[in-house]
Amino acid sequence: MTDGTLPIPKAQSPFRRFASEFFESWIARVALFTLLAIIVLALAAPWITPQDPYDLAQVDVLDGRLSPGSEAFAGYTMWLGSDGAGRDLYSAILYGLRISLAVGVASGVIALIIGSLIGLFAAYAGGRIETIIMRLVDLQLSFPAALTALILVAILGKGIDKIIIALVLVQWAYYARTVRGSALVERRKEYIEAATCLGLSHGRIVMRHIMPNCLAPLIVVGTVQTAHAIALEATLSFLGVGLPQTEPSLGVLIANGYEYMLSGRYWISVFPGLALLLTIVSINLVGDRLRDVLNPRLSK
Amino acid sequence: MTATLSVTGLHTHFFTRAGVVKAVDGVDFQIAPGEVMGLVGESGSGKSITGFSIMGLIDDPGRIVSGSIRLKGEELVGASDEAMRAIRGNRIAMIFQDPMMTLNPVLRIDTQMVEAIRAHERVPKRDALARARDALGMVGIPAPEERLRAYPHQLSGGMRQRVAIAIAFLNEPDLIIADEPTTALDVTIQSQIIHEAQSLCKRTGTALVWITHDLAVVAGIADRIAVMYAGRIVEAGGIDAVIDTPLHPYTVGLLGSVPTSNRRGERLTQIPGMPPNVLNLPEGCAFRERCPRAAAACHAQPPIAEPRAGQVVRCFHPHGQEASR
Numbered sequence: 001m002t003d004g005t006l007p008i009p010k011a012q013s014p015f016r017r018f019a020s021e022f023f024e025s026w027i028a029r030v031a032l033f034t035l036l037a038i039i040v041l042a043l044a045a046p047w048i049t050p051q052d053p054y055d056l057a058q059v060d061v062l063d064g065r066l067s068p069g070s071e072a073f074a075g076y077t078m079w080l081g082s083d084g085a086g087r088d089l090y091s092a093i094l095y096g097l098r099i100s101l102a103v104g105v106a107s108g109v110i111a112l113i114i115g116s117l118i119g120l121f122a123a124y125a126g127g128r129i130e131t132i133i134m135r136l137v138d139l140q141l142s143f144p145a146a147l148t149a150l151i152l153v154a155i156l157g158k159g160i161d162k163i164i165i166a167l168v169l170v171q172w173a174y175y176a177r178t179v180r181g182s183a184l185v186e187r188r189k190e191y192i193e194a195a196t197c198l199g200l201s202h203g204r205i206v207m208r209h210i211m212p213n214c215l216a217p218l219i220v221v222g223t224v225q226t227a228h229a230i231a232l233e234a235t236l237s238f239l240g241v242g243l244p245q246t247e248p249s250l251g252v253l254i255a256n257g258y259e260y261m262l263s264g265r266y267w268i269s270v271f272p273g274l275a276l277l278l279t280i281v282s283i284n285l286v287g288d289r290l291r292d293v294l295n296p297r298l299s300k
Numbered sequence: 301m302t303a304t305l306s307v308t309g310l311h312t313h314f315f316t317r318a319g320v321v322k323a324v325d326g327v328d329f330q331i332a333p334g335e336v337m338g339l340v341g342e343s344g345s346g347k348s349i350t351g352f353s354i355m356g357l358i359d360d361p362g363r364i365v366s367g368s369i370r371l372k373g374e375e376l377v378g379a380s381d382e383a384m385r386a387i388r389g390n391r392i393a394m395i396f397q398d399p400m401m402t403l404n405p406v407l408r409i410d411t412q413m414v415e416a417i418r419a420h421e422r423v424p425k426r427d428a429l430a431r432a433r434d435a436l437g438m439v440g441i442p443a444p445e446e447r448l449r450a451y452p453h454q455l456s457g458g459m460r461q462r463v464a465i466a467i468a469f470l471n472e473p474d475l476i477i478a479d480e481p482t483t484a485l486d487v488t489i490q491s492q493i494i495h496e497a498q499s500l501c502k503r504t505g506t507a508l509v510w511i512t513h514d515l516a517v518v519a520g521i522a523d524r525i526a527v528m529y530a531g532r533i534v535e536a537g538g539i540d541a542v543i544d545t546p547l548h549p550y551t552v553g554l555l556g557s558v559p560t561s562n563r564r565g566e567r568l569t570q571i572p573g574m575p576p577n578v579l580n581l582p583e584g585c586a587f588r589e590r591c592p593r594a595a596a597a598c599h600a601q602p603p604i605a606e607p608r609a610g611q612v613v614r615c616f617h618p619h620g621q622e623a624s625r
Binding site: 189194198 | 357386387388390402
């Protein structure tokens with residue numbers, strides 16, 4: 001046997017290959033670096049900020065609406081100024097990022113799990129069950145996400161947990177549709193038929209054989225949807241139905257500064273807005289690059 | 301000796317919008333343990349559907365309309381999904397045409413083999429791995445230990461088909477259905493695979509249905525051969541008898557269209573016309589429109605005749621029986 005003596009080619013591990021391809025684009029490098037920096041800053045917020053904006057004892061109303069670079073009553077410099085309640089904006093933005101990221105990631109992950117299970121089930125079950133589930137998805141997607149979320153939050157009330165529930169309910173349908181699409185393709189492939197011929201159980205075929213092959217589009221949709229969830233949470237908070245004033249997320253901060261915009265105190269809205277913009281854009285750019293790398297049809 | 305598999309009067313029809321497709325329309329055959337049967341026919345003759353009917357994997361809108369499939373005496377037509385699942389991969393295994401497609405690209409070979417064993421038996425993982433390694437060695441894969449840890453894309457087509465065959469033999473099934481397993485391989489690998497499969501069957505007593513359109517392959521591996529045309533077996537018998545003295549005009553035509561070295565420079569004969577549209581098969585013999593021996597009698601369905609011992613044919617005017625014409 002001629003092929004017998006040849007060793008198996010030591011292939012680059014799939015992850016290494018994927019990573020090197022990902023970093024070919026400088027935009028992706030910058031976006032990923034920005035995103036990581038934002039995450040690190042948000043996580044380290046309690047240790048690198050001069051003020052805890054949630055601790056009312058540290059917030060002094062006398063510091064209210066100070067321009068960037070002013071000195072606070074407590075002695076530290078407010079590089080980004082302060083808002084109407086006397087919160088240091090630099091501290092508030094980092095704490096706000098924590099909330100925004102947490103809400104986005106938590107709702108993204110929960111919606112991803114629920115949505116993809118539903119989508120896999122629909123694709124595998126087929127027939128009437130699939131039709132019912134997918135029409136439900138269509139119905140859900142035919143309403144603007146912001147509107148549905150607004151109604152849900154109005155019903156559920158304020159609070160991080162309620163926001164997450166609302167965002168999950170809004171987003172599961174995207175995942176379900178994506179997974180169902182790729183699962184339908186996978187299901188028709190011969191190795192699924194071969195797995196059936198091995199007498200494997202349905203659960204095993206779905207979870208071990210179909211699901212891993214649907215992961216690529218799921219990762220991309222997951223990234224983009226997380227950015228979407230962060231924007232949606234900011235929207236809800238900006239409209240005053242999201243998070244309470246005592247736990248300011250980026251949306252709340254922007255809303256707080258909105259009334260001062262025309263009086264020249266731009267910084268109260270603009271800096272949190274920039275932070276939000278930077279976060280969402282960097283996540284989206286990472287997502288775009290993931291899509292380019294994971295989609296074999298787009299690669300050269 | 302009881303037959304491993306006996307199929308009688310199998311009818312598998314597909315109820316499509318355009319009409320009923322009688323993909324398998326009355327198929328009978330039996331296979332003894334350790335026997336290799338070649339199921340030959342052109343595309344659309346119903347040979348693959350026969351295989352899937354035995355596996356119980358006919359999807360909507362198809363259905364086994366009537367007939368019986370018995371595995372060692374046990375009826376499979378109408379068996380519950382759960383019962384069929386216990387049989388698939390355990391007592392009947394299948395090998396597919398394209399080895400590039402039948403292994404899951406994201407799972408390692410060992411994962412796929414171990415799960416095939418553990419789907420049917422409670423064995424510790426280590427024992428299952430050992431069995432997988434032995435199986436790979438059995439089909440002639442060198443350094444099986446290493447290959448176990450490989451992903452399918454790291455192996456060549458022939459290697460992968462060997463892995464697929466090893467998986468089929470893992471649970472020592474009574475029957476293996478191989479659906480054109482060598483069509484996607486190049487000729488040198490083909491003969492190795494055929495040799496490997498044949499010797500494994502003799503050794504383990506596993507019966508093998510080898511579905512193919514390639515008469516040369518069948519001649520190399522099968523003990524018996526059944527020729528299918530438009531959903532029916534038109535001729536069946538021992539491999540030498542059918543190849544040397546075919547009875548049915550269709551078999552004669554098939555054999556005439558195979559190039560051989562002792563007919564150099566001659567034109568190959570071809571069968572005129574096209575395979576019939578299975579959507580509305582004409583009454584009577586489906587081959588009569590292309591048959592050089594067709595006569596008025598062919599408008600009726602020819603009965604099964606056994607003009608020679610052990611060689612059956614479905615024709616009013618079989619070759620070699622000129623007196624009866």
